Amino acid sequence: MDRRRPALLAAVPLTATLSTRTPLWRDVRVLKWVVQLVVVGLVVALIIWLYGNYVDNTAEQNIPTDFGFLDNPANFQITGNELSANAAVRQALYQGVLNTLRISVAGIVAATLLGTLVGIARLSSNWIVSKLATVYVEAVRNVPLALFVLAGLLVVVLGVFPTIQEAWELGGLAIISNRGVAVPWFLGAGFGLLAIGAVGVVAAWLVARWRSSVSDRTGALPRSGLWAGGAFLVVFVVGWVAFGYEWTLPRLDGRRTAGGIRIDPSFFALFFALVIYTASHIAEIVRGSIQAVDRGQGEAADAVALSGFQRMWYVILPQAFRIAIPPVGNQYLNLIKNSSLGAAIGYYDITLVAQTTVGNGSPAVPVFALTMVLYICISLVTSVIVNIANRRMALVER
Amino acid sequence: MSSAAHRSGPTIWVRRNLFRSPVDGALTIVFGAISLWLIYKTISFVFVTGRWDIIRVNLRLMMLGRFPDAHVLRLAVTVVGLAAWGGFLAGFIHARQVRSGRVSEDGQTTIGRVGGLVARLWLPALVVLLLLVLSSTPGPWITVAIATVAALIGRAIGPFAGRPKLGPVGSGLVFVGIGAVPVGLYFYVVTAVGFDDWGGFLLNLFLAVCAIVLCFPLGVLLALGRRSTLPLVRVVSTTYIELVRGAPLFVLLLLANSALGFFVPNSLAPSTSTRAIIVFTLFTAAYMAEIIRGGLQSVPRGQIEAAKAVGLSPARQMGYIVLPQALRNVIPAQIGQLISLFKDTTLAGIAMGLFELLQVTTAVPAQEAFRGQGLIGETIAFAALMFWTVSYTMSRESQRLEKRLGVGVR
Numbered sequence: 001m002d003r004r005r006p007a008l009l010a011a012v013p014l015t016a017t018l019s020t021r022t023p024l025w026r027d028v029r030v031l032k033w034v035v036q037l038v039v040v041g042l043v044v045a046l047i048i049w050l051y052g053n054y055v056d057n058t059a060e061q062n063i064p065t066d067f068g069f070l071d072n073p074a075n076f077q078i079t080g081n082e083l084s085a086n087a088a089v090r091q092a093l094y095q096g097v098l099n100t101l102r103i104s105v106a107g108i109v110a111a112t113l114l115g116t117l118v119g120i121a122r123l124s125s126n127w128i129v130s131k132l133a134t135v136y137v138e139a140v141r142n143v144p145l146a147l148f149v150l151a152g153l154l155v156v157v158l159g160v161f162p163t164i165q166e167a168w169e170l171g172g173l174a175i176i177s178n179r180g181v182a183v184p185w186f187l188g189a190g191f192g193l194l195a196i197g198a199v200g201v202v203a204a205w206l207v208a209r210w211r212s213s214v215s216d217r218t219g220a221l222p223r224s225g226l227w228a229g230g231a232f233l234v235v236f237v238v239g240w241v242a243f244g245y246e247w248t249l250p251r252l253d254g255r256r257t258a259g260g261i262r263i264d265p266s267f268f269a270l271f272f273a274l275v276i277y278t279a280s281h282i283a284e285i286v287r288g289s290i291q292a293v294d295r296g297q298g299e300a301a302d303a304v305a306l307s308g309f310q311r312m313w314y315v316i317l318p319q320a321f322r323i324a325i326p327p328v329g330n331q332y333l334n335l336i337k338n339s340s341l342g343a344a345i346g347y348y349d350i351t352l353v354a355q356t357t358v359g360n361g362s363p364a365v366p367v368f369a370l371t372m373v374l375y376i377c378i379s380l381v382t383s384v385i386v387n388i389a390n391r392r393m394a395l396v397e398r
Numbered sequence: 399m400s401s402a403a404h405r406s407g408p409t410i411w412v413r414r415n416l417f418r419s420p421v422d423g424a425l426t427i428v429f430g431a432i433s434l435w436l437i438y439k440t441i442s443f444v445f446v447t448g449r450w451d452i453i454r455v456n457l458r459l460m461m462l463g464r465f466p467d468a469h470v471l472r473l474a475v476t477v478v479g480l481a482a483w484g485g486f487l488a489g490f491i492h493a494r495q496v497r498s499g500r501v502s503e504d505g506q507t508t509i510g511r512v513g514g515l516v517a518r519l520w521l522p523a524l525v526v527l528l529l530l531v532l533s534s535t536p537g538p539w540i541t542v543a544i545a546t547v548a549a550l551i552g553r554a555i556g557p558f559a560g561r562p563k564l565g566p567v568g569s570g571l572v573f574v575g576i577g578a579v580p581v582g583l584y585f586y587v588v589t590a591v592g593f594d595d596w597g598g599f600l601l602n603l604f605l606a607v608c609a610i611v612l613c614f615p616l617g618v619l620l621a622l623g624r625r626s627t628l629p630l631v632r633v634v635s636t637t638y639i640e641l642v643r644g645a646p647l648f649v650l651l652l653l654a655n656s657a658l659g660f661f662v663p664n665s666l667a668p669s670t671s672t673r674a675i676i677v678f679t680l681f682t683a684a685y686m687a688e689i690i691r692g693g694l695q696s697v698p699r700g701q702i703e704a705a706k707a708v709g710l711s712p713a714r715q716m717g718y719i720v721l722p723q724a725l726r727n728v729i730p731a732q733i734g735q736l737i738s739l740f741k742d743t744t745l746a747g748i749a750m751g752l753f754e755l756l757q758v759t760t761a762v763p764a765q766e767a768f769r770g771q772g773l774i775g776e777t778i779a780f781a782a783l784m785f786w787t788v789s790y791t792m793s794r795e796s797q798r799l800e801k802r803l804g805v806g807v808r
Contacts, residue, residue, distance in 0.1 A: 032627075032628055035628060035631070036628045036629075036630040036631055037630075039623075039628075039630065039631050039634060040630050040631075040634065043634055050661045050662075053660065053661050053662055053663055054660045054661050057659070057660045057661075057664070058660060063660075124425075125415065125418060125422075126415065126416060126418070126422055126425050126426060126429075127415035127416055128416065128425075128426050128429045128430050128433060129425055129426075129429050131433075132429055132432070132433055138790065139786065141789075142737070142741075142785065142786045142789035142790045142793065143741070143782045143785050143786050143789070144741035144742070144744040144756070144785055145741070146741075146744040146745055146747075146748060146756055147744065147756060147778060147781060147782055147785065150756065150759075150760060150778065151778050151782075154760065154774045154778070155774055155775050155778060159772060159774065159775060337645070337646035337647070337648075338646070340646040340648040340649055341648055341745075341748070343648065343748075344748045351646070351648060351649055351652070354649070354652075355652060358656055364653070364656040364657040364660075365653075365657045365660060368649060368652060368653040368656075368657060371649050372641075372644070372645040372649055372650075372653075375644060375645050375646055375649065376641070376644035376645060379644045380644070
């Protein structure tokens with residue numbers, strides 16, 4: 001072979017090797033760029049066409065395309081928010097964002113609790129409990145959320161709840177009527193209380209870390225959950241007394257309620273619907289995650305004679321939550337986006353504020369573009385939080 | 399939950415499943431009481447306190463909206479045609495699977511097969527029967543009867559159409575026919591009536607089916623784009639998917655309703671129903687793309703390498719080897735997305751004022767004959783039953799399909 005090579009090279013003329021280079025239209029590198037340029041060109045052409053139409057149509061109808069509408073007066077009231085009638089659209093949108101955050105946070109907390117309970121209940125050894133949980137999940141998951149939202153307002157609040165004259169008073173702690181639900185609230189609640197809460201959370205976190213380090217050194221039961229909860233409570237109560245805050249109980253005052261805080265019918269209905277609906281999805285995720293935990297873990301817990309609760313709380317659930325975080329985070333994002341359905345029943349979240357201000361003559365495209373940007377920002381922040389939680393909880397392998 | 403005990407009997411079952419420990423017993427009593435109360439409430443609502451006249455009177459409105467009287471016959475023909483088509487397809491596919499050895503036919507008696515069908519479809523059949531009982535005209539009865547017969551005939555003919563005897567031309571014709579029937583029926587209905595006047599449950603189904611069919615190719619393209627090695631294509635697909643997934647569908651529908659007209663020349667401005675279909679398609683395609691991407695990632699590398707080794711072109715590697723496996727692996731997730739799309743069609747009513755079932759449901763109690771009687775509970779319960787039946791049947795069928803295709807089983 002080696003002996004023949006020089007002869008072979010000599011036999012093939014140099015020009016022939018050059019001319020067998022791949023032609024341009026078969027060269028992968030060239031083709032890749034051509035495909036990309038064609039795709040991008042088509043997309044850009046589409047955008048230019050749409051934008052051109054938009055400019056033409058708005059110019060024809062004298063519709064502004066900038067964000068100047070933000071400073072126009074909003075000309076509508078938001079129930080439950082202090083918003084003067086001549087406040088700017090900007091302020092109304094701000095209230096809308098706050099309302100969206102309010103319903104989202106409340107809904108996420110409640111749906112997580114209910115969903116986890118139902119998910120565990122589905123795997124209960126008790127026949128009635130597991131069947132009831134299954135019926136709940138299968139019944140709720142297959143019905144549109146919009147139907148729950150409307151049913152929450154039209155059937156539950158306006159149908160089942162009594163009139164204000166015959167309101168249900170639950171031991172003076174809550175007053176339920178078709179005007180809404182009134183519950184106790186902190187007097188002068190605001191940033192002061194929020195700050196105390198934040199300090200409490202930090203204290204709880206520190207105590208939990210201390211307990212787990214004690215447990216590592218001495219082998220004592222950590223009980224970090226109880227300790228952290230206690231620490232939060234102590235800080236909160238002490239701060240609350242020290243700053244002289246009080247609370248008020250709701251009471252009936254003729255045809256309205258006084259004291260406490262009144263939860264609007266629309267808020268209540270939206271909360272009810274979002275929690276019922278999202279909890280059924282979270283329950284399925286929790287169930288799947290518990291089943292995904294290795295069987296040996298439960299058997300090991302049984303082998304060291306843990307009780308049923310200990311087995312669940314210390315062995316199964318921590319591992320199940322690790323699996324459940326990403327899909328549950330998706331459900332949180334869904335809940336936030338689904339809260340836009342509040343617009344259907346008059347809950348002034350971002351969407352209804354946007355819809356109302358468009359109805360009042362603000363240009364539709366900038367308003368809804370802004371709305372979408374706001375939702376995308378909220379979603380991004382949420383998914384960053386979920387990702388951080390996921391990374392902290394994820395199993396560190398090697 | 400299944401016990402491998404030697405003894406059995408009602409007492410032991412009760413002790414094991416209801417009164418294992420004192421806490422368990424307490425749970426049983428509390429939740430047993432709640433269950434009994436719920437069952438009592440449901441039964442008394444359905445049979446005693448519920449006033450179902452409002453459904454009987456408005457059944458036509460709830461199912462079809464303001465569909466013009468003159469063309470209802472076309473709907474009936476379409477239903478019959480689709481039934482025959484579905485039966486034919488079922489027989490055709492079954493025969494092919496038997497021939498390729500994927501499904502064994504032995505041990506399947508006629509009675510067993512009918513029993514299996516009843517076990518699968520008793521729920522929608524029961525609801526259809528309920529609707530028939532509620533209807534005041536003979537038309538629906540006749541339609542359903544003929545449709546049932548047509549489906550059975552189609553099922554009987556189906557297996558013959560797949561025989562190898564037919565030759566390439568014959569089987570090609572069969573495939574073209576299978577594709578042409580639904581398209582033909584679509585034009586048969588739509589050219590005469592247009593779908594702008596449709597309403598009720600028909601509109602929910604129609605919007606969902608249109609968006610499902612249209613979103614699928616777009617979803618596949620976006621998924622391939624996101625997985626592409628070409629950076630610009632990837633950026634375009636990813637941006638689109640993430641933007642759409644970040645925004646609520648409700649806001650997109652509002653935007654389309656009040657602003658889509660700005661983005662096209664006036665002569666092209668689409669009708670409200672068309673707008674809804676466009677938004678549902680574009681929205682679901684983004685979610686579909688993510689699901690299909692998951693499927694693409696689940697196909698082992700060896701498959702592509704094997705396809706390359708036997709000299710398939712990139713397009714054929716994708717079309718013959720990767721995509722079929724990818725799509726099969728994510729069938730449950732895809733059907734889940736379609737169910738959620740179907741449920742989301744109610745938003746078209748709220749955001750755009752289309753007269754779909756939920757809008758009818760809330761509008762009907764305000765009719766003169768029923769005003770002020772608090773009948774919203776009855777109408778909402780009826781609408782919930784409709785949506786629930788379709789979604790639940792779909793999710794059960796998807797579980798069955800998953801088992802039959804052996805996803806995750808090697």
